[in-house]
Amino acid sequence: MYLCSPETAAASALAGHIADPRGLENYPEVEEPERYAFNQKWFLRPADDPSKVEIVRGPNIKPFPDFDPLPQDIRAEIVLKVGDNISTDIIMPAGNRVLPYRSNIPAISKFVFDVLDEDFSSRAGKAGNGAIIGGQNYGQGSSREHAALAPRYLGIRLKIAKSFARIHKSNLINFGIVPLEFADEADYDVVKQGDRIEIPEVRRLIESGKREIPVNIGERMITALLDVSPRHRRILLAGGSLNLIRQSQA
Secondary structure, rough: OOOOHHHHHHHHHHOOOOOOOOOOOOOOOOOOOOOOOHHHOOOOOOOOOOOOOOOOOOOOOOOOOOOOOOOOOOEEEEEEEOOOOEEHHHHOOOOOOOHHHHOOHHHHHHOOOOOOOOOOHHHHHHHOOOOEOOOOOOEOOOOOOHHHHHHHHHOEEEEEEEEEHHHHHHHHOOOOEEEEEOOOHHHHHHHOOOOOOEEHHHHHHHHHOEEEEEEEEEOOOEEEEEEOOOOHHHHHHHHHHHHHHHHHHH
């Protein structure tokens, strides 16, 4: 949607495309005033000491959660295995029962994956560090950030899929969730919910730019791929984009 003046809207309607109204015949000349008057009461000036300003939040608005940087090693439990084309609507449902909590991450996280598994949020919370296994095109459908943010709040540090939807993959990285893809898609069939995952020295592997990441799952060792940009690697190491910004400002 474009916002424009009534004159531009009228000219565009007549021309059939975005048009400059000054090209119309008999276009009225508009003289700018020498100065624009305003009322001081219209503006609230910044406080001299912003640290003393109290931010009043409603009962359903909670501070943004703090996330830890990526640990040296990942040790996690597979708390859920899903199939192909899992959408962000399935990961983080919408609707009037969920969206009122969008500014309350602890509350909205209780709805993650509940259309597939109503015990997911409690199981993920108990696991501490969790992992999710997905099929093709994981996270397709929308750019909903909460589909990455809420699982991260529940302790999800790793997702391994056959492939990721592009925007959701970026959102996972922004919140410090490592998105790996199976080098051999046949490994998907062997992995099961409840398996333990270990990635020793994951920080070193990501920092060194390694694409092939060895992953221990149960008694097996598989290879997963980390196809991300150098900046994405820095974000993952920091534990999310907000942490990276804070580091740069320190």
